Amino acid sequence: MSLLRSARFPAIVLLCAAALGLIVANSPLGAAADDIMHAYVGIPDVFELSVDHWIKDGLLVLFFFVVAVELQFELTNGQLNSAKKALQPAIAATGGVIVPIMVFFAFTAGTDSADGWPIPTATDIAFALGVLAVFGRGLPSALRIFLLALAILDDIVGIIFIAVLFTTDVNFGMLAAAAVCVVLFGVLSRQLDGRARIAISIVLVLLAIAAWVFTYQSGVHATIAGVALGLAMAQQPALRTRHAMEPWVNGVVVPVFAFAAALVVIPQVPLRELTPAFWGIVVALPVGKIVGISLFGWISLRVGRDKTAEKPALAFTDLLAAGALGGIGFTVSLLLSELAFASNDELRDEATLGVLAGSMISLLLAGILVSWRARHYRMLDRVEAGTTADDKSATA
Known part of the structure; x- marks a missing residue:
């Protein structure tokens, strides 16, 4: 289980799952896999969903619950618990949203593909931290904190x-019912340290399921139930729950979703005939993110800067590495592509391919840039260590 809590291994599993999905979809097994994804499972005439929807509307809720618990911690006790701490990464994140959207519109304006503009705005935290863990030995903590907040x-x-x-x-009635369940869930989670822990835990699970069902029936995307529950839960029980769920989310939930989302048949057409949705995403993720995050990040480092400091905590080249990491969209970008083009299979499939291709380009760029910056900081450490040793010898 400890392997699935590491930063490196889950990123590798996610990448392999997405690759496997593409391979299966474009093999003789593709038709059978598609039939399975569209098979309905549940209680007949009561509550049934296709396997595809169970994964994207059900299983993925667990991922968003874990993300929401992390958000709750960072907003109250972590890197975003004050306006001063949040200001610089917030400015950089703004650029990382606005510029990719502008790049996407440059390719898609006036076409049916334009509806996919939210797709290149997301960053996959787990994957970005995985790249940092693999290539970032020696990077300053300031860059890691900046990237996490971003x-x-x-x-x-x-x-x-x-x-x-x-x-x-x-359906506001269903939405109100979901809200009641979330409130009861939050209140009851604050009683978990009492004697009736097991009974309360069972009730919490039932309330969470009810909140998800009501959210799904309300017309609001069901993953929002996971976000609401994660933010509402008392912090200490939430952190313990997140710790217990993390290996399952990293090892099962996200890879299964990546596999299902990547079950896309690669179009047998020349590159020039691919839709603007593909090109908009494949360029907006690496280019838009690098330009937006590095440019706005450079501005942010000069906002509220300590006047006594000789230089900003991060160099512009560090921000280029952060921008490349920000272009690794994967999980949330894949979900956004599913939602943005839910009624157009061709655009949805090409958007998915765009997310995979754009994320892979960002991954390669991030590996190069992060390795370069890490090597730079390791050299600085060796120089400083040598200088310190020389000073001690001179003093002696």
Whole structure:
């Protein structure tokens, strides 16, 4: 289980799952896999969903619950618990949202593909931290903290887009019922340290399931239930729950979703005939994120800067590495592509391919840039260590 809590291994599993999905979809097994994804499972005439929807509307709720618990901690006790701490990564995150959207519109304006503009705005926290763990030995803690805050803010933006843009025909009665369940869940979670822990835990699970069902029936995307429950739960029980769920989310939930999302048949057409949705995403993720995050990040480092400091905590080249990491969209971007083009299979499939291709380009760029910056800081450490040793010898 400890392997699935590490930063490196889950990123590798996610990448392999997405690759396997593409391979299966484009093999003789593709038709059978598609039939399985569209098979309905549940209680007949009561509550049935296709396997595809169980994964994307059900299983993925656990991922968003874990993300929301992390958001709750960072907003109260972590890197975003004050306006001063949040200001610089918030400015950089703004650039990491605005510029990719502008790049995407440059390719898609006036076409049916334009509806996919939220897709290149997301950052996959787990994957970005995985790349840092593999290539970032020696990087300063300031860059890691900046990236974590940046990715968390990106997740908040993605959650808002899902909640606001992809909600249709809201059933306010069902939504109110879901809200009641979430409130009861939050209140009851604060009693978990008492004697009736097992009984309370069972009730909490039932309330969580009810909140998810009511949210699904309300017309709001069901993953928002996971966000609401994660934010509402008392912090210490929430952190313990997150710790227990993390290996399952990293080892099962996210890879299964990546496999299902990547079950896309690669179009047998020349590159020039691919839709603007593909090109908009494949360029907006690496280019838009690097330009937006590095440019706005450079501005942010000069906002509220300590006047006594000789230089900003991060160099512009560090921000280039952070921008490349920000372009690794994967999980949330794949979900946004599913939602944005739910009624157009061709655009949805090409958007998915765009997310995979754009994320892979960002991954390669991030590996190069992060390795370069890490090597630079390791050299600085060796020089400083040598200088310190020389000073001690001279003193002696």
